[in-house]
Amino acid sequence: MAEKVLMKGNEAIGEAAIQAGCQCFFGYPITPQTEVAAYMSRRMPKIGRVFLQAESEVAAINMVYGAAGSGVRVMTSSSSPGVSLKQEGISYIAGAELPCVIINIVRGGPGLGGIQPAQSDYFQATKGGGHGDYRLVVYAPSSVQEMVDLIQDAFDVADIYRNPVMVMGDGMLGQMMEPVEFKEREAKQLPSKADWAATGLHGRKEHHVINSLFLQPEELEKHNEKLQKKYAEIEKNEVKYEMYNCDGDLDIVLVSYGTVSRICKNVIKMLAKEGLKVGLIRPITLWPFPKKAFEEVVDRTKYGFLSVELSCGQMVEDIELSVKGRKPVNFFGRSGGMVPSPTEIANKVKEIAGGAR
């Protein structure tokens, strides 16, 4: 077991990427994720890797595009408005089928919004963000340790499917400090990049071309069909979620991700003392969304589901698509950087369940 250290979420993101073999980091400062870049600027040059503060988020994501095309592990990081700026590049990277990791430490929006924690980039992350028929795998850790583990997974998943992977945390997760261990990881069997990476001809005749332009409709449609097949594979293989306190008959099941799910776990303990049986479904991948978790509990959940978010109901539609009208789907959220207290959430649960028992 490696020795535990105390790290700020943002620093741990940097170290996790380094341990995962990230060769290049391109970024631009924005609160609340600036410490990622600060950490990388200190560490990367010391170990002979590349850190570059780009002139903008647009430049940074295009540097990621280039580096990913050469087959190295590469990451960028930003917060909400900065991630909006990256969307064109992300679409190109998905179109060109390149692996990379994108960090979003989310702050309140829309627009410049504010600097306090939020989850209001759920739509942007899971429903496209940029143009075209593409998908990102989106991880939503709830602790600094889980964030470290998922970043290391993210690099593997990106390589396996040749697709950008996003790790999304609310601002709290970037700014808080927790003990963390960088575990020895089993070396995974990953596909070789030798048949596509642009690394020079080395005697080959055929060029490797990194491209997302397909001018002939027949070709572009064929390309899209290939991408869709890949996304279907991801939906089959990469869903991750946690079910907490979900055994037996339930009054209500909370659905929340990220740090909010930790508040929800306290709510569940509080409500148990008042005779209410409340469970939690915590999506760890926001896309692919853990639909099957709902199948496990829908028939034994009396009053249905409650989505608890630091946004205005962005996850509700995915829950409804999973529940398919069989039970009511309710919503409680705070936004703009406000974080709900356990009591507030508990009161909403009691309102739905018609009071304590």
Added chain:
Amino acid sequence: MDSRIRVFTGHFGSGKTEIAINYALKLKNEGKKVAIADLDIVNPYFCTRDETKMLEEKGIRVIATSKDFANAELGVIPAETLSIFNDKSYDVVLDVGGDDQGAVALGQYNRYFKEEDYDMYFVINTSRPFTNSVEGILEYIKDIEAASRLKVKYLINNTNLSYETHINHILKGQDIIKEVSKLTKIPIKYVIVMEELIDKLPKEIEGEVFPIKLYMLPPWRRDMV
């Protein structure tokens, strides 16, 4: 004899803010007239200014950037900060942002520090990756002294792993910090410890044992009733 002005510096994330708040409360309990100034221009979350209400209720004067400016990240320090140098009836705690970038905020008060003695503390947590060795700590002391144009007078051992702190972490930190103390001739003034671990500390430990209560907690560790 302690100086009237105490300055808390250290590597970013070393625990300065928790210690500064606890120290201000300790001074208040000793019956002193206390002011705490939040000079942290580095951190957006978990700052002394977030505890203004609690501190003011306890009768401590809080000097901090208003929420409007703090959330706009203007790196503003209120002009009111000057009053702590002029009104000598206050015992003062200065909570400074991390690293040399944070310590820059002290530079503007240089002429006041030349006129009046001060105690500058350097807070160390050896469970933090960049201050886990003697060399790392010495580098940060040098950088922070250069940026602040002040001298560190005392070291504080704040080695911890948050809610997973074991007594061995503190003792291991103490060994490293003792070595720093030997090389720099800067004494260890305090060993910080959570209440529940006090009994486990050896009696002969160098420095005064300073028990603290945590204020910078995430929401799920706050209102559990």
